[in-house]
Amino acid sequence: MDRNARLKEVVRAAKEHPVYREKFKEVHPEEVTLENLGELPLTTREEWVAYLKENPRPPAGASLMHLTPSPLMGWMPEYLSQEDLRYQTEALAEHYRRLGLTGKRVLVAFSYHVFAGGWLFHQALWRAGNLVFPHGPGEAARIAEIGQAYGFDVLVTNPSFALKVGQAGGRFALLLAGGEPFTSVPGFREKVEAVLGGVALDAYGTSELGIVAGERLEKDGLWEIPEMAVLEVLDPETLKPVPDGEKGELVVTALSRTLMPMVRFRTGDLAIAERREGLTVLPRGVFGRTDQMVKVKGVKLYPTELAPILGGFGLDPKGFQVVLERKLEGTDKLVLRLKAEKVPPGLMEAIQRATGLKVDEVELVGELEGGLVVDRRF
Amino acid sequence: MDRNARLKEVVRAAKEHPVYREKFKEVHPEEVTLENLGELPLTTREEWVAYLKENPRPPAGASLMHLTPSPLMGWMPEYLSQEDLRYQTEALAEHYRRLGLTGKRVLVAFSYHVFAGGWLFHQALWRAGNLVFPHGPGEAARIAEIGQAYGFDVLVTNPSFALKVGQAGGRFALLLAGGEPFTSVPGFREKVEAVLGGVALDAYGTSELGIVAGERLEKDGLWEIPEMAVLEVLDPETLKPVPDGEKGELVVTALSRTLMPMVRFRTGDLAIAERREGLTVLPRGVFGRTDQMVKVKGVKLYPTELAPILGGFGLDPKGFQVVLERKLEGTDKLVLRLKAEKVPPGLMEAIQRATGLKVDEVELVGELEGGLVVDRRF
Numbered sequence: 001m002d003r004n005a006r007l008k009e010v011v012r013a014a015k016e017h018p019v020y021r022e023k024f025k026e027v028h029p030e031e032v033t034l035e036n037l038g039e040l041p042l043t044t045r046e047e048w049v050a051y052l053k054e055n056p057r058p059p060a061g062a063s064l065m066h067l068t069p070s071p072l073m074g075w076m077p078e079y080l081s082q083e084d085l086r087y088q089t090e091a092l093a094e095h096y097r098r099l100g101l102t103g104k105r106v107l108v109a110f111s112y113h114v115f116a117g118g119w120l121f122h123q124a125l126w127r128a129g130n131l132v133f134p135h136g137p138g139e140a141a142r143i144a145e146i147g148q149a150y151g152f153d154v155l156v157t158n159p160s161f162a163l164k165v166g167q168a169g170g171r172f173a174l175l176l177a178g179g180e181p182f183t184s185v186p187g188f189r190e191k192v193e194a195v196l197g198g199v200a201l202d203a204y205g206t207s208e209l210g211i212v213a214g215e216r217l218e219k220d221g222l223w224e225i226p227e228m229a230v231l232e233v234l235d236p237e238t239l240k241p242v243p244d245g246e247k248g249e250l251v252v253t254a255l256s257r258t259l260m261p262m263v264r265f266r267t268g269d270l271a272i273a274e275r276r277e278g279l280t281v282l283p284r285g286v287f288g289r290t291d292q293m294v295k296v297k298g299v300k301l302y303p304t305e306l307a308p309i310l311g312g313f314g315l316d317p318k319g320f321q322v323v324l325e326r327k328l329e330g331t332d333k334l335v336l337r338l339k340a341e342k343v344p345p346g347l348m349e350a351i352q353r354a355t356g357l358k359v360d361e362v363e364l365v366g367e368l369e370g371g372l373v374v375d376r377r378f
Numbered sequence: 379m380d381r382n383a384r385l386k387e388v389v390r391a392a393k394e395h396p397v398y399r400e401k402f403k404e405v406h407p408e409e410v411t412l413e414n415l416g417e418l419p420l421t422t423r424e425e426w427v428a429y430l431k432e433n434p435r436p437p438a439g440a441s442l443m444h445l446t447p448s449p450l451m452g453w454m455p456e457y458l459s460q461e462d463l464r465y466q467t468e469a470l471a472e473h474y475r476r477l478g479l480t481g482k483r484v485l486v487a488f489s490y491h492v493f494a495g496g497w498l499f500h501q502a503l504w505r506a507g508n509l510v511f512p513h514g515p516g517e518a519a520r521i522a523e524i525g526q527a528y529g530f531d532v533l534v535t536n537p538s539f540a541l542k543v544g545q546a547g548g549r550f551a552l553l554l555a556g557g558e559p560f561t562s563v564p565g566f567r568e569k570v571e572a573v574l575g576g577v578a579l580d581a582y583g584t585s586e587l588g589i590v591a592g593e594r595l596e597k598d599g600l601w602e603i604p605e606m607a608v609l610e611v612l613d614p615e616t617l618k619p620v621p622d623g624e625k626g627e628l629v630v631t632a633l634s635r636t637l638m639p640m641v642r643f644r645t646g647d648l649a650i651a652e653r654r655e656g657l658t659v660l661p662r663g664v665f666g667r668t669d670q671m672v673k674v675k676g677v678k679l680y681p682t683e684l685a686p687i688l689g690g691f692g693l694d695p696k697g698f699q700v701v702l703e704r705k706l707e708g709t710d711k712l713v714l715r716l717k718a719e720k721v722p723p724g725l726m727e728a729i730q731r732a733t734g735l736k737v738d739e740v741e742l743v744g745e746l747e748g749g750l751v752v753d754r755r756f
Contacts, residue, residue: 057529058483058509065511065528077528082504105436112490113514126460131436133443136491150443150455151435 001094001227004033006255011040013258019043019051020263037230037253042239042264048208049073061259066116068207078116078207081259085123088210088256091227092124095214099201101154102129107147107172109157109165110179111137116207117179121156124211130154137161144170158182159192159200166195175200183215183222184287186312186350204269204286209254209262213282221274221283229254231280232264233273236290237300244274247302249290250282270302294373296324297332299356303372306336309354313344323363323374332377335361339368379469379605382411384633389418391636397421397429398641415608415631420617420642426586427451439637444494446585456494456585459637463501466588466634469605470502473592477579479532480507485525485550487535487543488557489515494585495557499534502589508532515539522548536560537570537578544573553578556589561600562665564690564728582647582664587632587640591660599652599661607632609658610642611651614668615678622652625680627668628660648680672751674702675710677734681750684714687732691722701741701752710755715741 012029014020023041032040049072058065062079070076080088096102106125112118112134126132133152135143140161146152147170155162155172158179165172175196183189183202192200204222205211212229213222224231233248234241242248250271254262270288274281288305295301307317319339327333336351336359343362352358390407392398401419410418427450436443440457448454458466474480484503490496490512504510511530513521518539524530525548533540533550536557543550553574561567561580570578582600583589590607591600602609611626612619620626628649632640648666652659666683673679685695697717705711714729714737721740730736 056527062509063504063507065509067511067524079509082507111514112496112512114512118490119512126441129441129460131440131443131457133445134490134492134497136489146445149434 001091003226003230003255006227007034007037007230007253008032010253010255010258010261011263014261014263017261018055019047020261034230037264038232038241040264042234042251042266043262044266045208045268046072048260049076052076059259064119066119066207067114068116076208079259080257084257084259088120088228089123089127091256092120092211092225093127094227095211095225096125096128096130099214099217101125101174104130104153104174105133105151106130106154106156107133107135107143107152109135109137109143109155109161116210120205120211121176121178125154125156140164140168140170144168147172155196159188162192162200163195166192166197171197173198176203177201178203178205178211181287181308181311181317182285183219184285185308185317188312189219202285204282206267208260209252209265209267210256212252212254221281222285223276224280226279228256231273231282233271233280233282234266236293242273245272247272247300247305250286270305292372294322294324294375296334296357301334301355301357305354306351309347309350310338313347313350315340315344315347319368321368321370321372321374324377326377333360334358335363337363337365337368337374339366340364379472381604381608381633384605385412385415385608385631386410388631388633388636388639389641392639392641395639396433397425398639412608415642416610416619418642420612420629420644421640422644423586423646424450426638427454430454437637442497444497444585445492446494454586457637458635462635462637466498466606467501467505469634470498470589470603471505472605473589473603474503474506474508477592477595479503479552482508482531482552483511483529484508484532484534485511485513485521485530487513487515487521487533487539494588498583498589499554499556503532503534518542518546518548522546525550533574537566540570540578541573544570544575549575551576554581555579556581556583559665559686559689559695560663561593561597562663563686563695566690567597580663582660584645586638587630587643587645588634590630590632599659600663601654602658604657606634609651609660611649611658611660612644614671620651623650625650625678625683628664648683670750672700672702672753674712674735679712679733679735683732684729687725687728688716691725691728693718693722693725697746699746699748699750699752702755704755711738712736713739713741715743715746715752717744717746718742 008029011032015024061081063082064080066078067075108122110117143165154174156176159177159182162175189200201215203214230253232251234251236249250267250269252265268291269286270290271282271286288302293302303322311317321337323335325333386407389410393402439459441460442458444456445453486500488495521543532552534554537555537560540553567578579593581592608631610629614627628645628647630643646669647664648668649660649664666680671680681700689695699715701713703711
């Protein structure tokens with residue numbers, strides 16, 4: 001496929017859309033390429049929410065609607081045109097064909113109701129030539145039984161539910177996971193694979209964007225799906241690209257939608273980019289949020305990044321707080337408050353590896369009060 | 379479309395299928411037409427269940443699977459090929475286009491999980507050029523709210539849930555109903571239309587067959603959907619066609635499926651046929667079951683037919699029993715045992731009109747014991 005041609009089409013649609021019209025005034029779609037895409041203005045979820053609050057009704061040409069729970073507006077609607085849906089189905093099918101997924105029996109345990117989740121996987125896997133069974137969420141024991149009775153090869157669901165299916169006796173040669181942190185939680189994949197008896201692959205997507213990155217059988221990071229999106233990782237402060245291997249905010253241009261175009265959409269998700277074979281790869285997946293970044297000792301700390309690390313050490317991923325204090329000599333002091341009875345061996349080293357910061361002090365507590373970050377430095 | 383050509387295709391597929399192979403030995407698909415279809419052998423749900431119990435795994439070429447609860451085997455699987463699904467989507471879309479359903483906003487409140495219900499409506503309405511929102515079942519108040527906020531025109535669900543949506547404040551210009559007795563229950567449509575503030579249309583289908591009959595805006599019975607099926611009404615004893623206007627068993631040949639061909643499938647449902655404009659119409663819809671037929675005073679009585687009549691009079695549709703006794707002079711005595719405090723005026727006349735039989739005696743009881751029919755004549 002010609003990604004540049006498709007990109008121009010998406011930018012052309014964006015230029016006509018009220019969310020972009022003003023800021024794309026000087027943009028000439030025919031000149032936009034994968035190389036200079038970074039010169040276009042960024043777009044935030046807040047901009048979309050402001051627009052949709054004023055214009056809740058479906059736009060002309062809308063053919064499929066979903067709603068996503070949104071802290072900003074209750075439910076946020078997403079609309080695809082018939083053409084968008086056709087494009088997306090074929091584009092994502094190509095990704096599954098590359099994974100060798102054709103002629104398989106696939107059970108989808110994401111919801112098809114209200115949310116886009118089930119549809120995204122279903123349509124593409126169907127189109128790639130698989131038998132798809134839209135099971136919907138829940139009922140781990142029934143899924144285990146159906147999997148056996150009808151000989152299903154592939155399970156599509158979030159990894160924690162996959163664990164339950166495995167514990168109920170379900171065995172699947174392949175798990176296509178999504179919907180929650182998976183490979184960014186150390187040890188999680190190994191646990192799921194052991195119980196399901198197969199290979200588990202991660203993917204990343206949102207309802208606004210579709211599925212934009214997925215693992216290969218080599219399990220070497222989340223690869224940009226070239227037909228679906230262009231990925232960038234930017235410094236959330238300077239909004240410039242971070243060097244490969246450095247943390248930043250994942251910014252996505254969806255190639256699959258023109259009715260609600262998503263051009264340089266700031267996901268707020270934390271990732272590291274690498275370039276391989278001309279594609280962007282997220283070697284550590286998506287592992288935190290950028291919107292609560294704090295500077296500690298001159299280093300950018302993304303506290304949510306600690307959640308999957310704690311999870312990997314068997315702790316409650318939400319059971320922590322970062323406390324920042326000023327040492328007498330004026331330098332920052334990083335205190336980690338943990339809802340735990342003891343500090344698991346290796347945890348501090350893992351945090352230092354991930355964040356580049358040494359924790360100065362650990363406080364073990366029974367309860368936590370306040371937000372993720374308590375900043376007492378100023 | 380050429381229905382005869384499509385019929386030949388379906389019969390050709392059936393001839394190759396294990397369920398039909400033996401009994402279709404002498405059948406020459408190229409000679410089968412709408413006129414001589416009645417010469418082919420009938421097929422029962424029991425035959426399919428026997429086959430599927432032995433062969434539960436999806437057949438080659440299966441691309442979409444659903445399960446239906448089956449008293450005979452727990453869950454009965456249905457399989458469609460990619461081609462079947464494409465054909466069905468387009469065929470049913472044609473039906474909705476004839477209803478003027480294009481460019482509308484449609485909220486589907488049937489389930490998409492496990493069952494075929496939601497899919498059947500969704501795919502066709504989407505293909506006909508409507509915006510479809512796959513809401514799924516339940517949450518009447520949320521549906522009322524979403525209907526208002528996003529300007530939905532059409533609600534797709536079963537009529538009793540539609541009532542709840544209306545009671546929660548939902549207003550829809552059109553209801554596409556299905557899934558339970560509707561227009562066969564006197565007064566039900568009027569009640570639903572009053573509360574929803576729009577027009578309500580009935581449809582008939584099963585998961586094995588798809589949607590095979592639907593109402594027109596004229597509300598003059600369930601019309602055979604020519605692209606989807608061929609309908610017949612047979613005497614359940616002689617298995618010969620009953621004259622137009624007489625009760626019998628609805629037998630359906632689905633034109634929409636070749637992977638699990640349904641040729642002259644005995645639904646066990648009770649209907650009356652009329653011929654209009656070259657199509658079969660079920661003027662009273664589907665209003666009972668044929669499998670509990672008893673002969674009373676030489677007349678075929680289908681006791682389940684009484685359920686929608688009782689419902690229309692505000693009684694519990696399951697709160698009755700037919701008791702048959704022998705009068706001293708040797709003739710049959712028909713006793714209706716009713717779980718009610720009094721006999722609603724007009725009920726006996728309605729029963730006589732529907733069944734052609736006069737109830738000799740009514741017994742009002744608090745509780746019912748035993749089955750639908752208590753036959754004490756022999």
